[in-house]
Amino acid sequence: MSQHRSARAAVFSAGSWGTAVAKILADAGTNVIVHARRDEIAEAINTVHRNPGYFPDVELPASLAATTDPAAALHRADYLVLSIPAQSLRTNLALWTPHVGPDTLIVSLMKGIELGSGERASQVITEVTGVSADRVAVLSGPNLAREIMDGQPAAATVACPDEDAARRFQQACHTSYFRPYTSTDVIGCELGGAVKNVIALAVGIASGMGLGDNASAMLITRGLAETTRLAVAMGAHPATLAGLAGLGDLVATCSSPLSRNRTFGTHLGHGLSVEQATAATRQTTEGVKSAEAILALAHAHSVEMPITQVISALLYEKVTLDEAAAALMQRPPKPEC
Template structure:
């Protein structure tokens, strides 16, 4: 039996531990707090994130990173994007086994993709790092509702190995060698989801949200291709699939944060209302800076930055977006 360590016991890490166990793996879930690890071990629950949902018997837990690493055939990282580097630097080097990242975001300050952070701060060779993305609303996956995702790695061989970890009956996993495209799509869709949620919170209708989703996909594609991603990636599960799910579902933290902004809350109050990390808030500025260096126009992303970083009013930003001059699509 494959032994996998899932590092990060939030809602997504815990849910994915269930996925891996349902796929036949023996899973050790690392939690920062011992009381969380103890509850998972003894009650098979993580009540802070998944309520009363029972976890499979094959999911254990520890608060010792050394214990999590011990005997692991693979590592799955579910640490928030903005704390990934510091967390990895506080641990021993990752063991020499395949690593799968579940984290979606771009690091502020360095504008680094998550796989690059794992290589730099975790001591993992690039050729053994893969990333997973797609329409991954953890609440639905926890309920074992059917969905699909993409696992990307530099080699098809590694992508296939990582995909075999995710063979739960309700999760169909496809493979890709476009790591850049999959990571950019997974990061930027969170920013677009904030804009779409805000438009809904302001009372705008489906025409507005469909327009923002479509033009948001154009922004994601422009940036991803400029960084070396493949255009077809953005029309697939990691691109359009994840974007639609994140922009339209009340289960999406970034969508809910946007809704709160549209109702008139400032970003701090909106984040408090959501109660969990909405990666799009921190990612927006990093994406905007990265695009500016490359000369890529990303007006929706820039508008989100104005709101979350510069306290612009969301209704004024929306008006400015709709007032842009005539141009070819």
């Protein structure tokens, strides 16, 4: 592949996080083309250099182009960067796979677990495309799209079994405001990114119920403990969960009002139903979709995940808010570690 300054990245699609990563890549000197589902979004990116659907107030780099044609987006692409809802990955990727080049590195931005199969995004990608695992990378970390669009400092982890591939993508997205680190622990990065969304729902619920910072800190800390238990049982390195893709992402998602999962939880804590909270949030909330799949993974690996269990029960209206809070606080006392 050519030097990173002339590398080509196709970003699918033009949602909030996809747009933010497309901007990062373009600012790093990578040639970027965004695949948008709607003609008006692609046209706006190409003509006025803005994404009116998500960030109408932010001017995108002039070098960033867009198209609704997946074949055109993927033509000679060194990187296919996927930022779509985890539950629609399998169906969409099957349509795009014929256009993926033989040496293209596929980079997942997705933070969810597929319902039914219980598979992480990287596993779905290798299944659908037939590429080897060392051609699939994951980008994960405490990355709130709005802050990145404003050029505020952030960092993330690029994980891939092939260290050279991770380093190539690291170079392709390294800017003055975005600092990527590398790792080979794909499992740890993906599980950290998926489970933190469920924990953020719990923190949002606690906030919506009027509970204080002590409760939030408890949920974040114990949430990290159950995330680490599951990740290690599935083959991850515990240090990954103490890093950017674990603790870092967890803190940002649980603490910020910019977090859609925390916001969704806050709506639930205020007494809204799941349907009402979905309407109020308007964007994909991966924690809602993935909670049941994560809980199934926990059962399969004999891992105790009490917060995830309670949130899953609450989402499926098996328990009330008060019963959920009581279930977490009335568990038998035990040693911390």
